[in-house]
Amino acid sequence: MSTAASTSEQNAGPIALERTQIKSWKAPIALGVFAVIAVVLFIGIPREGQSSFRFTEPGDAIALPNLVVPTHATGVIVAILLVILAALSVWLIWKRGASSLWLVIVFAVVFMFGFLSWAAANHTVPFTGLLLGSVSLSVPLVFGALGGVISERAGVVNIAIEGQLLAGAFVSAVVASVTHNVFAGLVGAMVAGVLVSFVLGAFAIKYLVDQVIVGVVLNVLVTGLTSFLFSQVLSANTPLLNDPPRLSRLPIPLLSDIPVVGQVLFNQSLIVYLMYLAVFLVWFGLFRTRWGLRMRAVGEHPTAADTVGINVTGTRxxxxxxxxxxxxxxxxxxxxxxxxxxxxxxxxxxxxxxLAAVIFGRWHPVRATLAALLFGFASYLQTTLGVIGSPVPSEFMLMLPYVVTIFAVAGLVGLSRAPAADGKPYIKS
Structure with a gap:
């Protein structure tokens, strides 16, 4: 018995050792690439002068002074810090087998500060405006990412997020225009998204059609249908069908007066406040309720879920x-x-x-939200840099959001694992 156990341990030893030595070098490589870019830009292509950051706007309840830094010296210091952080990431992978999410976040913040300082030489960056625009562009991304998390946690790949967003935009405009009621428009948008999902669910879950193909076809279908209706119907009846009322900003007393974050987070429209609520409810429901437990069970191991009495098809x-x-x-x-x-x-x-935010966020609602905010920030950054006269070519700024997306998903995310049954149809035996 002892000999057999000893032999088993000896055989298991190399396997266990091999498993512990599996390391992902994606994050250190990505950080190293950005560190090299920083060295080339901030030291190899130096810019002289001073860079200024404005944190408050005229009329704010509390005024903060501008932050003024020397452009070239700041770039040198930031480049050195980024090289150190990239080296630290390599050391963490070498010693612990995993990098740190906080290290990546700190690296991103330091890099962005250095880049803005370099790009804004002898100019002022409206920091509050940059954050406000980033949040505005991130709102549909956050809702789309939350929808992707819910669907894929249940085991269905949701490529049709684009179609759901477009259908929601079209129907909300028409319903709100006809009824002159923004709340009716919001309900109409949700119904439109559900109808697109019904088609996805019917083909992917009931008829076992490849989920990726169904999602792509739905995106093309919704794009073509809305474009046709816009050209043939809405354009000819714009005052009646395409003139929706607007959701105005609703500042929250006291909170909206907080410097920087007050205007960014607490002086928003109703949909943004619904976004905050949706992020919390999806997180709470997913990890703190029976509904979330059943959904995760169906997405991870549908056979076991079916065994304990969960209706896999209905749940999905x-x-x-x-x-x-x-x-x-x-x-x-x-x-x-x-x-x-x-x-x-x-x-x-x-x-x-x-969808990229879902992957970058590792199918977690809060992380996916942060990823969506990152992509929104990258999208609005091109506008800010264009206003301050950045030396970066406009063509590069147009592709910046997609470059960030590629690096985030392929590099910074490191090892990630989708729900085990994601994209796999369930056939009850």
Whole structure:
């Protein structure tokens, strides 16, 4: 008996050792690339002068002084810090086998501070405006990412987020225009997202069609349908069908007067406040309720879930519908807050960025929200740099959000694992 146990331990030893030595070098490589970019930009292409950061706007209850830093010296210091942080990430992987999320966050903040300082030589960066614009662009991404998390936690790949956002934007504009009621528009957007999800659920869950193909086809279908209706119906009846009322800002007393974050977080429209609530409810429901436990069980091991009496097909179908409602609500932001009316393909790929946020956030609602905010920040950064006269070519600034998306998903996310049954149809034996 002891000999057999000893032999088993000897055989298991190399396997266990091999497992413990599996390391992901994605994060250190990505940080190293950005550190090299920082050295080239901040030291190899120095800019002289001073860079200023403005944290308050005229009329704010509390005024803060501008932060003024020497451009070249700041760039040198930041480049050195980034090299140190990249080296620290390598050391953590070498010693512990895993890097630190906080290290990546600190690296990103330091890099962005250095980049803004370098780009804004002899100019002023409106920091509060930058954050406010970032949040505005992030709202539909957050709703789309939450919808993606719900759907994929239930085991259904939701490529159709783009279609759900676009359908929500179209229907919210039409319903709100006809009824002259923004709340009716919000409900209409959710219904539109649910209808798109019903089609996804019917083909992917009931008829076992490949989920990725169904999602791609739905995106094309919704894009073509809304474009046709816009050209043939809405354009000819704009005052009646495409002139929705707007959701105005609702400042929260006292909180909206907090410097910087007050205007960014607490002087927003109703949809943004609903976004805060949605992030909390999805997180709480997913990890603190029986509904979330059943959904995660269906997404991880549907056979075991079926064994204990959970209706796998029903659970997946209704959670996909819920995901569509959440994403559709994000689509309403385009027409009731962001733009004065519906326009052709106005989502402009936001659904795919939201899907990337789901992966970057490792299928966790809070992390996916933070990833969506990162992508929104990258999108609005091009506008800010254009205003201050950045030396970075405008063509590069247009592709900046997608470059950040690629680096985030392929590099900084490190090892990630989707729900085990994600994308796999369940056939009851």
């Amino acid at each position: 179908f209704w959670n996909v519908a819920l995901a569509g409602a959440v994403a559709g609500l994000g689509g309403a932001y385009f027409t009731l807050v962001s733009a004065p009316a519906f326009g052709k393909e106005m989502t402009a790929g936001a659904g795919f960025i939201a």
